[in-house]
Amino acid sequence: xxxxxxxxxxxxxxxxxxxxxxxxxxxxxxxxxxxxxxxxxxxxxxxxxxxxxxxxxxxxxxxxxxxxxxxxxxxxxxxxxxxxxxxxxxxxxxxxxxxxxxxxxxxxxxxxxxxxxxxxxxxxxxxxxxxxxxxxxxxxxxxxxxxxxxxxxxxxxxxxxxxxxxxxxxxxxxxxxxxxxxxxxxxxxxxxxxxxxxxxxxxxxxxxxxxxxxxxxxxxxxxxxxxxxxxxxxxxxxxxxxxxxxxxxxxxxxxxxxxxxxxxxxxxxxxxxxxxxx
Numbered sequence: 333x334x335x336x337x338x339x340x341x342x343x344x345x346x347x348x349x350x351x352x353x354x355x356x357x358x359x360x361x362x363x364x365x366x367x368x369x370x371x372x373x374x375x376x377x378x379x380x381x382x383x384x385x386x387x388x389x390x391x392x393x394x395x396x397x398x399x400x401x402x403x404x405x406x407x408x409x410x411x412x413x414x415x416x417x418x419x420x421x422x423x424x425x426x427x428x429x430x431x432x433x434x435x436x437x438x439x440x441x442x443x444x445x446x447x448x449x450x451x452x453x454x455x456x457x458x459x460x461x462x463x464x465x466x467x468x469x470x471x472x473x474x475x476x477x478x479x480x481x482x483x484x485x486x487x488x489x490x491x492x493x494x495x496x497x498x499x500x501x502x503x504x505x506x507x508x509x510x511x512x513x514x515x516x517x518x519x520x521x522x523x524x525x526x527x528x529x530x531x532x533x534x535x536x537x538x539x540x541x542x543x544x545x546x547x548x549x550x551x552x553x554x555x556x557x558x559x560x561x562x563x564x565x566x567x568x569x570x571x572x573x574x575x576x577x578x579x580x581x582x583x584x585x586x587x588x589x590x591x592x593x594x595x596x597x598x599x600x601x602x603x604x605x606x607x608x609x610x
Contacts, residue, residue, distance in 0.1 A: 371457035373551045374414070374424050376466065378440045378452050379610070380405055382559040390445040392512075396563040403515070404507040405442040406493060408472050414458050414550055415465035415543070422463070426456040430485045437472055439487035442557075446492065463548055466555070466609070470520075470589060471503030471539035477522060478532050498525050503539055504589075510568050518574045518585050523596065536596025538576045540589035546609045554610040561605045562588045 380387035382395035389402045412424040428434050432441075438454040441447065454468075471477075472488070477500035481489050493502050499521050506518040522534035544555070565584040574582040576596060583593045590604030591597070 370460060371425075372460045374412070374454075374456045374458050375550075375552050376409075376412070376454040376468075377552065377554045378407075378409075378442070378454065378557065379554060380442050380557040380559055387442060387559055389443040396560045396566075398510060398563070400508050400510055400563065401512060402506070402508045402559075403443065403445045404505050404517075406446075406506075407440045407470055407504045408437055408487075408493065408501060409440055409454050409468050409470065410437045410473050411467075411469040411541075412454060412456065413467040414461075414463040414548075415467060415545065416461065417464050421467060422459050422461065424456045424458045426454065432487055434485045434488060435476055437476065437488060439490065439493070458550060463550055465543065465545035466548060466550075466553065467541070467543045469539055469541050471522075471537075472501040474522075474532070474534075474537070474539075477501055477534075478525075495519075495521055499523060500525070500534070506562075508563075514568075516566075516568075516574050516581075516585075517572070518582070520576060520586060520589065520591075523576055534596075536576065538586070538591055538596040540591055540604065541598045542590070542604055542607050544607060544609045548609060556608050556610045558606050558608065564588075564605075 382393045385393070387393070387402060387405060389405060392399050392401050412426060413421040414424060415421050426433050426436050426438055432439050432451040433455070439451060440454065441449065441451045444450060476488065479488070481491065481494045481501075487493070488501070493505055495502060502519045502521045504518070504520045507515055509515045520538050522538055523536045525534035527533040562585065567581045574585060576586050576593065586593050587602050588604065588606050590599060590602050592599035592602065
């Protein structure tokens with residue numbers, strides 16, 4: 333049942349209760365319960381900040397005390413949950429527009445050099461309540477990660493965000509240069525995959541799980557990506573692909589997401605350092 337049908341039912345019951353001359357305090361309780369049963373809107377607004385300023389791709393900027401230029405900055409976001417004070421979670425049902433969101437996956441696109449369109453929002457609904465944090469994965473869920481992207485709806489049909497059936501999607505695609513010539517292409521996705529033809533068994537997932545705590549406004553919450561912290565500790569190397577398992581100087585970039593570079597798993601001993609609530 334979609335949110336509009338639920339809202340219609342809510343209004344219908346509200347009309348019946350309000351017209352009943354014998355209704356008393358139990359009606360107020362009923363209405364309160366109905367209100368709690370109605371889902372609330374969730375809007376996560378993603379931003380990337382370099383030196384405290386909004387990231388602009390295609391231009392030289394200062395990040396981590398160095399002059400750097402980005403040409404790509406895209407992330408798949410999925411498995412979104414809101415966190416309650418007691419530590420329990422409520423699933424966020426992502427909306428579907430078949431442009432930026434479908435099948436419970438959203439594409440956050442913060443670049444303007446590869447495509448003219450951008451998308452900063454991840455939207456959906458969750459049970460009404462008070463929440464103290466948000467969780468999400470950076471990447472495409474395993475059940476969707478090895479499909480033929482040419483037969484999928486957007487954003488899962490994006491060729492630039494796809495490797496092959498073997499590796500699946502690029503969970504994140506961030507590309508930058510320090511000198512305007514040699515580019516570091518940080519493409520994080522699953523590796524060491526087997527099980528032809530769909531290669532659904534990847535022993536190294538490299539799917540980051542992000543948990544952010546603090547009083548939040550679920551209907552309008554900003555989630556910030558700190559570019560300075562991504563680059564911190566990264567030593568510039570020769571131009572090339574920077575994927576999981578390619579060793580230094582890529583390791584620090586992968587670890588910035590809280591991932592173990594050897595196993596591809598979330599590593600609790602490595603605190604992700606790039607995402608925060610604003």
